[in-house]
Amino acid sequence: MNNHYNDDSLALHTDLYQINMSETYWREGVHNRRAVFEVNFRKLPFGNGYAVFAGLERIIDFLKNFSFSESDIEYLREVGYQEDFLEYLKGIRFTGTVRSMREGELVFANEPILRIEGPIVEVQLVETPILNIINYQTLIATKASRIKQVVGDQIAMEFGTRRAQEMDAAIWGTRAAYIGGFDATSNVRAGKMFGIPVSGTHAHSMVQAYRNEYNAFKKYAATHKDCVFLVDTYDTLKSGVPNAIKVAKEEGDNINFIGIRLDSGDLAYLSKEARKMLDEAGFKNAKIVASNDLDEYTIINLKAQGAKIDTWGVGTKLITAYDQPALGAVYKLVSVEDSEGNMTDTIKISGNPEKVSTPGLKRVYRIINRTNQKSEGDYITLEHEEPQKEKRLKMFHPVHTFVSKFVTNFEARELQHTIFVNGELVYEVPTLQEIRAFVNENLTLLWDEYKRPTMPEEYPVDLSQECWNNKMKRIEEVKTNIEEMIASVNE
Numbered sequence: 197m198n199n200h201y202n203d204d205s206l207a208l209h210t211d212l213y214q215i216n217m218s219e220t221y222w223r224e225g226v227h228n229r230r231a232v233f234e235v236n237f238r239k240l241p242f243g244n245g246y247a248v249f250a251g252l253e254r255i256i257d258f259l260k261n262f263s264f265s266e267s268d269i270e271y272l273r274e275v276g277y278q279e280d281f282l283e284y285l286k287g288i289r290f291t292g293t294v295r296s297m298r299e300g301e302l303v304f305a306n307e308p309i310l311r312i313e314g315p316i317v318e319v320q321l322v323e324t325p326i327l328n329i330i331n332y333q334t335l336i337a338t339k340a341s342r343i344k345q346v347v348g349d350q351i352a353m354e355f356g357t358r359r360a361q362e363m364d365a366a367i368w369g370t371r372a373a374y375i376g377g378f379d380a381t382s383n384v385r386a387g388k389m390f391g392i393p394v395s396g397t398h399a400h401s402m403v404q405a406y407r408n409e410y411n412a413f414k415k416y417a418a419t420h421k422d423c424v425f426l427v428d429t430y431d432t433l434k435s436g437v438p439n440a441i442k443v444a445k446e447e448g449d450n451i452n453f454i455g456i457r458l459d460s461g462d463l464a465y466l467s468k469e470a471r472k473m474l475d476e477a478g479f480k481n482a483k484i485v486a487s488n489d490l491d492e493y494t495i496i497n498l499k500a501q502g503a504k505i506d507t508w509g510v511g512t513k514l515i516t517a518y519d520q521p522a523l524g525a526v527y528k529l530v531s532v533e534d535s536e537g538n539m540t541d542t543i544k545i546s547g548n549p550e551k552v553s554t555p556g557l558k559r560v561y562r563i564i565n566r567t568n569q570k571s572e573g574d575y576i577t578l579e580h581e582e583p584q585k586e587k588r589l590k591m592f593h594p595v596h597t598f599v600s601k602f603v604t605n606f607e608a609r610e611l612q613h614t615i616f617v618n619g620e621l622v623y624e625v626p627t628l629q630e631i632r633a634f635v636n637e638n639l640t641l642l643w644d645e646y647k648r649p650t651m652p653e654e655y656p657v658d659l660s661q662e663c664w665n666n667k668m669k670r671i672e673e674v675k676t677n678i679e680e681m682i683a684s685v686n687e
């Protein structure tokens with residue numbers, strides 16, 4: 197690379213303005229004041245009824261190792277920062293407290309996924325990478341979950357690396373896809389890094405290289421036990437499938453003839469015809485793999501046409517989140533220490549009621565009806581509230597407050613867990629297998645109406661009365677402050 201700095205730390209993986217604000221706080225002597233930020237998004241992606249939270253493990257690694265390296269400092273010197281500030285930056289480590297939902301948790305719009313509290317400089321500097329990680333991994337895990345809902349008990353394989361937005365996206369997207377329910381990946385590095393099962397067939401280039409399918413399949417069979425032959429290079433039904441069958445018969449027990457892959461043409465028609473041919477040849481257990489720009493919509497469509505496809509290879513549309521390339525999670529200040537050392541709630545007002553932030557330290561509970569083990573919705577409270585002790589809970593829509601219901605005989609399951617306390621990691625990171633199982637467990641709590649891929653019902657995310665009252669109080673305070681400010685400007 198044409199650059200004389202070592203890429204030996206991630207601390208500068210942030211926006212310049214974070215460092216500039218940090219300098220202001222430090223020169224003003226307020227850099228150690230406590231601040232609390234929360235992460236949430238405002239709209240579920242892909243029109244889905246839920247999102248699958250992913251990215252926490254990488255955030256944990258990032259925060260554990262957070263420090264500016266020698267080369268970071270050298271570079272910042274070149275950018276123009278003064279020595280005294282650089283000396284200060286050198287000593288920074290993450291000393292804050294983090295509470296977060298666990299990876300694989302189902303998350304909805306306008307609820308705090310993660311809360312981070314610490315000296316304002318530290319929590320400000322890590323905003324950009326935290327959002328970078330959550331926005332991408334959660335987006336891909338959600339897309340994967342949508343696709344897997346449609347694929348059902350069949351196999352979904354992740355094929356996207358070649359089309360991904362560069363190498364990091366392929367790796368972390370693959371991990372997110374696995375969390376969201378994909379069964380295997382073609383990316384070998386992701387297999388090595390995360391223990392995700394790797395799987396694959398072969399490309400058209402091999403058929404082209406050996407000039408014809410028979411030779412190519414034969415050579416592949418001579419060198420591999422497990423064989424899936426790609427049958428669409430020339431003519432699927434006249435040449436590809438007959439050659440696959442011929443080689444499978446000739447090789448007999450020498451190979452494990454897993455099946456064939458279709459990658460172009462009318463996948464419904466071709467799969468039905470290929471199925472007949474395989475069955476007639478005695479290969480009833482041979483599987484049909486399909487790929488070619490698949491997504492949840494094409495898969496639903498193909499299934500509706502009675503396609504005889506057993507395994508779905510999905511690349512581009514999954515790894516690039518093709519129909520919605522960004523999640524839009526934000527990082528909002530909810531509380532900050534004032535000059536007297538007291539924490540005060542902050543609020544961000546907007547003309548759009550949905551965009552007004554909810555101030556204060558909060559907790560999120562999933563209210564699970566004990567009679568049917570289904571979720572009634574999520575319930576956001578202020579930090580000190582204990583909804584689990586209530587006999588009868590009023591849940592109301594945070595904007596359309598007249599929409600309300602009472603819930604009894606419920607479990608209030610807290611969704612955020614403590615991850616760091618004053619810079620110390622106190623959370624045991626689950627395995628990827630545990631995270632996948634956790635997603636499935638969570639999905640069983642949701643009525644099917646929230647899980648359908650198109651036009652799902654809106655899942656309730658409600659505020660407690662106290663939380664709502666606090667929000668209204670802060671809105672009034674801000675309005676009064678602004679009126680006073682405007683009056684003083686006009687004096």
Ligand SMILES: Nc1ncnc2c1ncn2[C@@H]1O[C@H](COP(=O)(O)OP(=O)(O)OP(=O)(O)O)[C@@H](O)[C@H]1O
Nearest residue numbers: 459460461462463464465488489490494497498501
């Ligand atoms: N029966 C079907 N119903 C609905 N969609 C289908 C069906 N068969 C294939 N598709 C989808 O239609 C699209 C067809 O892509 P395209 O027009 O590129 O044709 P192709 O067969 O891939 O041609 P090429 O040989 O140029 O790759 C793909 O996204 C594929 O998944």
Ligand SMILES: O=P(O)(O)OC[C@H]1O[C@H](OP(=O)(O)OP(=O)(O)O)[C@H](O)[C@@H]1O
Nearest residue numbers: 355399400459487488489490510511512
């Ligand atoms: O369609 P996607 O969902 O993105 O899945 C990945 C695609 O990548 C391969 O095609 P490519 O043309 O790159 O290589 P090939 O010659 O091996 O088919 C594969 O055959 C799939 O069609």
Ligand SMILES: O=C(O)c1cccnc1
Nearest residue numbers: 355382395396397398509
């Ligand atoms: O193994 C395959 O069939 C494969 C891998 C990557 C992309 N497309 C297909």
